[in-house]
Amino acid sequence: MSLLFIFSQNIRAQNEQGTGYPYFVNFTQGLQPQEAYKVTTSGVQNDATFTTDGLRLTRNVNNISGGVILADKIFKSDQGIKFEFEYVIYGGDSNGGDGISIFLVDGSIPKQQLNIGSYGGGLGYTHVMRTSRWGGNLEGLRGAYLGIGLDEFGNFKTRFLQGDRTRNGLTDVSLAGGRSNVTLRGKRGNQYLSSSEPAGYNGYPLLYSTATNVAPSSNNRSVYLDVQTGKHVGIKNPNFGQFNMENGGTSIPQSDTDARFRKAYVTLVPNPSGGYNVTLEIQHGTVKEKIVDNYYYPTSLKYTENAMQNNQVRTLDTSPPATFRIGFAASTGAAKNIHLLKNLGVSKPYAAEVTDDLFAGCPKIKSIYSPLLNDAAYSKRNGQNPPTASYDNIDFNSFRFLDINGAVIPNIVGGVYTNNEGTWTYYPSTGKLSFKPADGFTGVAQIRYDIKGGGRDGTEIPYNQEDYRSMPGLIQVNISNSNNCSKACVISNKNVTQKIKTE
Numbered sequence: 001m002s003l004l005f006i007f008s009q010n011i012r013a014q015n016e017q018g019t020g021y022p023y024f025v026n027f028t029q030g031l032q033p034q035e036a037y038k039v040t041t042s043g044v045q046n047d048a049t050f051t052t053d054g055l056r057l058t059r060n061v062n063n064i065s066g067g068v069i070l071a072d073k074i075f076k077s078d079q080g081i082k083f084e085f086e087y088v089i090y091g092g093d094s095n096g097g098d099g100i101s102i103f104l105v106d107g108s109i110p111k112q113q114l115n116i117g118s119y120g121g122g123l124g125y126t127h128v129m130r131t132s133r134w135g136g137n138l139e140g141l142r143g144a145y146l147g148i149g150l151d152e153f154g155n156f157k158t159r160f161l162q163g164d165r166t167r168n169g170l171t172d173v174s175l176a177g178g179r180s181n182v183t184l185r186g187k188r189g190n191q192y193l194s195s196s197e198p199a200g201y202n203g204y205p206l207l208y209s210t211a212t213n214v215a216p217s218s219n220n221r222s223v224y225l226d227v228q229t230g231k232h233v234g235i236k237n238p239n240f241g242q243f244n245m246e247n248g249g250t251s252i253p254q255s256d257t258d259a260r261f262r263k264a265y266v267t268l269v270p271n272p273s274g275g276y277n278v279t280l281e282i283q284h285g286t287v288k289e290k291i292v293d294n295y296y297y298p299t300s301l302k303y304t305e306n307a308m309q310n311n312q313v314r315t316l317d318t319s320p321p322a323t324f325r326i327g328f329a330a331s332t333g334a335a336k337n338i339h340l341l342k343n344l345g346v347s348k349p350y351a352a353e354v355t356d357d358l359f360a361g362c363p364k365i366k367s368i369y370s371p372l373l374n375d376a377a378y379s380k381r382n383g384q385n386p387p388t389a390s391y392d393n394i395d396f397n398s399f400r401f402l403d404i405n406g407a408v409i410p411n412i413v414g415g416v417y418t419n420n421e422g423t424w425t426y427y428p429s430t431g432k433l434s435f436k437p438a439d440g441f442t443g444v445a446q447i448r449y450d451i452k453g454g455g456r457d458g459t460e461i462p463y464n465q466e467d468y469r470s471m472p473g474l475i476q477v478n479i480s481n482s483n484n485c486s487k488a489c490v491i492s493n494k495n496v497t498q499k500i501k502t503e
Contacts, residue, residue, distance in 0.1 A: 020075035020323075021467040022450075023346040024406040027055040035072035041065045041116040041124065041329075053252055054342030057100065057330035060091040065119035066339075067329035071111035075324045080276060080349040082267045083326060084471065088253070088340040089152055089246045089262075096246060097153030097335025100328065101125045102266070106143035107323030116329050117141040118167070121155025124329025125185060126204045128160065128167045129307055139200045141327075144188040145320055146297065147204070148266060148280065152246045153335050154179040157209040157223075159306055168307040170206050173234040176218040177211025180245040182280060182291050184208040186301070187318045203316055205303035208295050210237055212282075213244045227301035230313040240289035243282075252340070259285040269349045269386075274299040275320065345471035350387050350463065352377040352394065352453045354473030359435075360483040361445075366436035371475050372396070377453025378463050387463075394451055395458035396431040398469070402448035406472040421445040422479075437479045445479060448472040 025033055030052040032038075038046045048066035049056045057066035075081055087100055101123035105114070118128040118138040125147035127140030141147070149156035154177070159169035175181065189203025210222040220234035245262075247253060253261040263283040268276040280292040299319040305312045326346060330339035355374040361367045377393035380386075401409045401417045401424065409417060415426040422437040424447055435445060450472050454464025462468055 020073060021346065021348050022351060022469050022471060023073060023075075023344075024472050025344050026405055027342045027344065028052055029405065035070050036068050037071040037111060037114065039067060039069050039071070039114045039116055039327075041067055041119065044119050046116070054086075054088070054340045055328070057328065057339040057341065058332050058337070060332075060336050060338045062332055062334060062336050063119070065116065065124055065329065065331040067116035067124045067327060069105065069111075069114050069116075069325055069327035071114055071325060073325065074107040075326070075346060077107075077320050077322060077324050078270070080267070080269045081324060081346065082265075082349050082351065083344065083346045084263065084265045085344040086261075086263045086342050087150060087247075088342075089150070089337050090249050090252070090260075090340075092335065092337035095153075095335050096337035097155075098331050098333050099123050099149055099151035099153060099156060099245075100330040100339050100341065101147050101149050101156070102264075102326070102328045102341075103141060103147040104145045104268075104324045105141060105327060106145060106321040107325045108321060109143040109325075113142055114325075114327075115139065115142050116327075117144070119331035120333035121153065121158070121160055121331075122167065123147070123149050123151065123156050123331055125149070125156075126167050127201045127307075129201060137201060140188055140204055142188070142200065143321070143325075144204065145318075145324070146187070146268075146278070147185040148264075149181070149183040149185065150245055150264065151181045151183055152179060152244075152337065153333075154181050155333075156185070157181055157183045157206055166307045168202075168205070168303075168305055170209065170223065170232060171306060172304070173223050173232045174220060175209055175211050175223050175234070176221045177214040180211060180213035182210050182212060182245070182282070184278065184292065184295065184297075186297070186303070187316060189316060202305055202307070202314075205301070205316060206232070207297065208292060210291060212240075212291065213242060215242060216240065224295065225301065225303060227298055227303075230302035230304045239293065240291055241287065243284040243287075246337070256283065256286050261285055263288075267349055268297075271296060271298075275318065347471055348468055350378040351468045352451050352463070352470035353389065354449070354451060354470045356474040357476065359475070359477045361435060361437065361477045361479045362483050363437055363442055363479055363481060364439065366434055367477070368432055368434045369475075369477075370432050371449070371473070372399075372431040372451065375451060375470070375473065377451070377470075378468075379453065379455065379460055381455070381460060393453045393455055393460075393463070394431065395454045395456065395464060396428045397458055398452035398454070398464075399426055399428065399431070400450050401426070402450060402472050404446055404448060406448060417447070433475070435477050442479050442481070445477045447475050449475065
């Protein structure tokens, strides 16, 4: 474990109730956040680097691995968890690899014992059994509960069998697309079974995998684990369009107007029978689609162990821990890519939700906007179960100005904040916001904000509480002489259109 840390200040919005929620870090400061640890990686040096582009997990180099765990950030698991992040996989050739994993680990493990699993197709999550010729076995991720692979090469789902190296995985069904997969793997096996199969060298079962870059009508586009039999079942899945997991190209997309833009959204909602329903959405360009829709991850399951054993069906305890840590890893093998992650947000399911906005404005003119129109908060006042989201559930008085890194801006008086770009004014009676550019300012002005629910009066529990506060939203105003302030403008990636009012 690295003993050198650069302590960065004010890089995240703080929660006020000690549950861990909400949390945000952009990873674009070029500094290692205090809570982020570069942990030991199995078999190779940890290549993770904190850059101004984001957390770069690997360079475009063969056979390397990088991983970071938010070791000092603990999230309670009893009400589920929701997280989102932008990722960039680029810089390699048409056969790039391997992929990125983001995972949940047991928050009770001492941070000195945290590690990253095997590189290559293991994506820092699984183990690999190897003979002494290959340097011996590589232990999987300690405390692993759930691993999500954004797998451009496609090996995270499969049984790895290469000479005298092996790992369990998919053999009984063929997925429609070998490359460009989203894959879920389950909990680490913590039992010592034999000297050749100690704790950490079994489990990590393949739960679900789907191919994104094949026709929606393809047979076996998705595969899931039948937890009663331990066998995998292939199914059609026409519910989302065809796209590549990789961003591709040689540069980082700067906004979702670039078709190469990628963002992932993961939600675990507690199931009444125990365990969680898992949903994963991916935004590619401006299109956001459900790739995994309410997959049920129970507290116990059967899976087929085929690393060292001959297709032995086993029962695995998959009950969740009381607390989670979040970590991320990426790796390359014979195939390579740059793997980068940024703008990580963590919240509770049913926390308020915000959507970034883009407005137009004119130099020296104060313009008024409605940034909350495409935002929502949850409510169950009318007996809804699950709760439903609506703009009408937002507490306008909960609005806070944040700096570009997601930290609360202190000492705001009367809803007015002025910086070198101009003056922002928030009106809590209407939820509207004005911006007047500073003299001589042109270009894009930026401010972040967050909100809570609870209804207009802010009284509905629990949605009015701080741990149900939204992730930071981004408001951008493009100030240009070419803008005609009497015309309508598109203000967000949901294409909400309104008139600009000027004073």
